[in-house]
Amino acid sequence: MRRFETNRWAGLVGVVLLSAGIGVVLREPGLVVAATVGVGYLTAIAVGSAPIASLSIDRRIDADDPDPGDPVGVTVAVTNDGESTLYDLRLVDGVPPGLEVCDGSPRCGTALSPGDTVRFSYTVRAARGRHEWTDVDVVTRDPTGAEELKRAVEVESTLRCVPPLGRTTDLPLRGLTSRYTGRVPTDVGGAGAEFYALREYRHGDPLRRVDWNRTARTGELTTLQLREERAATVVLVVDSRESAYVAAEPDAENAVERSVDAAGRTFLALLENGDRVGLVGLCSDPRWLPPGAGADHRARARELLATDPAFAPTPIETAGRVYVNGWVRRARKRLPADAQLILFSPLCDDTIARAARRLDAHGHLVTVVSPDPTARDTPGREMAWIERRLRLGRLRSAGIRVVDWGDEPLAVAVSRGSGSG
Amino acid sequence: MTDPGPIRRSPPLSIGLAVGTGGLATVALASVPVAAGIGAVGVALLAAGLFGHSRRLLELSALALGAGVVSGGALGATVPATAFAALCAIVAWDVADHGFELGAQIGRNAETRRNELTHAGGSLVVGALTAAVAYGTFVGMAGGQPITALVFLLCGAVALVLALS
Numbered sequence: 001m002r003r004f005e006t007n008r009w010a011g012l013v014g015v016v017l018l019s020a021g022i023g024v025v026l027r028e029p030g031l032v033v034a035a036t037v038g039v040g041y042l043t044a045i046a047v048g049s050a051p052i053a054s055l056s057i058d059r060r061i062d063a064d065d066p067d068p069g070d071p072v073g074v075t076v077a078v079t080n081d082g083e084s085t086l087y088d089l090r091l092v093d094g095v096p097p098g099l100e101v102c103d104g105s106p107r108c109g110t111a112l113s114p115g116d117t118v119r120f121s122y123t124v125r126a127a128r129g130r131h132e133w134t135d136v137d138v139v140t141r142d143p144t145g146a147e148e149l150k151r152a153v154e155v156e157s158t159l160r161c162v163p164p165l166g167r168t169t170d171l172p173l174r175g176l177t178s179r180y181t182g183r184v185p186t187d188v189g190g191a192g193a194e195f196y197a198l199r200e201y202r203h204g205d206p207l208r209r210v211d212w213n214r215t216a217r218t219g220e221l222t223t224l225q226l227r228e229e230r231a232a233t234v235v236l237v238v239d240s241r242e243s244a245y246v247a248a249e250p251d252a253e254n255a256v257e258r259s260v261d262a263a264g265r266t267f268l269a270l271l272e273n274g275d276r277v278g279l280v281g282l283c284s285d286p287r288w289l290p291p292g293a294g295a296d297h298r299a300r301a302r303e304l305l306a307t308d309p310a311f312a313p314t315p316i317e318t319a320g321r322v323y324v325n326g327w328v329r330r331a332r333k334r335l336p337a338d339a340q341l342i343l344f345s346p347l348c349d350d351t352i353a354r355a356a357r358r359l360d361a362h363g364h365l366v367t368v369v370s371p372d373p374t375a376r377d378t379p380g381r382e383m384a385w386i387e388r389r390l391r392l393g394r395l396r397s398a399g400i401r402v403v404d405w406g407d408e409p410l411a412v413a414v415s416r417g418s419g420s421g
Numbered sequence: 422m423t424d425p426g427p428i429r430r431s432p433p434l435s436i437g438l439a440v441g442t443g444g445l446a447t448v449a450l451a452s453v454p455v456a457a458g459i460g461a462v463g464v465a466l467l468a469a470g471l472f473g474h475s476r477r478l479l480e481l482s483a484l485a486l487g488a489g490v491v492s493g494g495a496l497g498a499t500v501p502a503t504a505f506a507a508l509c510a511i512v513a514w515d516v517a518d519h520g521f522e523l524g525a526q527i528g529r530n531a532e533t534r535r536n537e538l539t540h541a542g543g544s545l546v547v548g549a550l551t552a553a554v555a556y557g558t559f560v561g562m563a564g565g566q567p568i569t570a571l572v573f574l575l576c577g578a579v580a581l582v583l584a585l586s
Binding site: 006008011012015018019022023026028029030031033034035036037038039040041043044087088089090092104105107108109110111118120139143144145 | 427483487490491493494495497498499500502503504506507508511515518519522523526527528530531532533535536537539540543544547548550551552554555556559
């Protein structure tokens with residue numbers, strides 16, 4: 001609670017004294033009467049004090065489970081429970097940082113007699129995540145406005161918006177696979193659909209696999225080997241350090257938003273291909289979703305992507321500093337040995353590029369999907385663009401596949417990237 | 422994203438009330454053209470300050486309105502005219518400043534009419550009561566005497582000390 005003088009009447013004393021003084025000197029009673037009017041106000045200022053509002057505040061949110069982009073109405077009802085009239089009451093509802101007010105105003109200025117209720121409403125556009133309203137700022141002033149009292153009243157509400165996972169085109173995986181049958185082509189001959197190699201017949205090979213044409217030509221029994229397709233274990237890593245919350249324009253989607261969206265799509269695509277997929281944020285307090293499969297797993301991922309603070313659409317203020325090296329060390333302990341990684345990051349610093357190379361070097365093949373947050377309209381931005389380009393180039397020359405994702409849909413970026421990857 | 426903040430413009434109701442009352446103050450001083458002129462400048466500054474959302478213009482308008490009333494009283498406006506002009510000038514500035522602050526804090530796009538009307542009403546009541554008492558006392562003492570003025574000054578000073586304590 002803060003009480004302070006607004007000083008809005010500063011100078012009135014001077015005018016009153018001047019007016020009275022000139023009135024006396026010139027013997028003009030009008031000026032003295034005028035000065036007295038001013039004195040009336042000065043008395044009111046001295047007597048008045050900003051009341052401590054005793055309010056009951058109720059916030060109502062109209063939607064339970066909106067989709068992203070849906071308008072959601074919010075109504076705040078404020079009742080004066082106290083005994084005194086609030087002549088000047090101003091209310092500012094604290095809209096959660098991830099939500100945008102699209103209609104109306106979360107503010108209200110009014111006067112409330114005891115027992116009276118004021119309602120104001122506004123509309124926010126739902127966005128992915130868990131959004132919490134905590135405070136309503138209440139400002140009261142005395143009738144003359146000379147003194148102001150500011151305090152925050154805690155009123156908690158929550159809006160959860162969990163979008164469904166959308167599917168995108170398959171992100172081609174790299175060669176590291178598990179021993180389970182799946183869809184990633186391997187360099188292992190065996191059962192499959194695609195020709196791999198021929199070898200000498202060994203006892204026990206099925207007769208269907210014998211290459212009779214070749215046997216007829218050479219007189220030796222030859223077995224046809226097919227390329228085995230196996231499932232991969234993939235862990236999706238979303239770079240959600242504060243430095244990853246970057247965008248090319250102030251109102252554009254930031255890189256973390258795009259990364260989370262892409263991670264959700266990739267997650268679903270991989271899961272439907274029979275791969276085992278895990279999920280984690282690169283942040284100070286990551287929650288791991290270990291690689292898995294099945295409908296439950298998908299539901300958990302959907303929930304996590306929508307509501308976990310690591311994937312929040314705006315940076316978490318309370319988050320601590322992220323030590324990337326420590327994160328990599330811990331990740332190596334938790335990652336299954338055959339897991340490959342898909343890292344979603346705008347690649348805005350060298351630390352993350354180094355981490356990708358370290359993980360890759362430790363045998364977890366890394367694919368980087370990098371939403372491009374750079375613009376080129378000023379020399380400084382041009383510089384950042386060049387630096388990111390070079391970083392991408394260095395990663396590619398280290399053998400890491402990088403999908404540079406500009407404004408186009410992810411599928412387009414992937415199909416372009418897979419040609420050169 | 423998030424709350425875009427208030428639209429930092431003074432609400433129209435306050436602008437109307439302030440300019441209207443300021444205009445009344447100027448009209449009350451019409452018998453002294455110089456004072457009325459200064460008052461009109463004050464009202465113009467007031468309107469400019471509110472429309473342009475400029476604190477500095479608003480403060481200058483207070484100065485001009487005060488100067489208008491004082492010069493009017495000094496150059497021979499009648500007692501009721503001076504008292505009325507003083508009342509209107511103070512109310513005009515009070516309403517204008519209140520609207521300005523409300524615009525900065527709550528914004529023009531929010532609902533503030535009740536707040537504005539209550540404040541303007543309160544301001545008018547305080548001013549009108551004091552003016553009535555002061556003028557009543559002046560008339561009751563068969564005004565125009567220097568002694569009376571001094572008595573008023575004394576009363577004012579006493580109230581002033583009370584106010585400042």
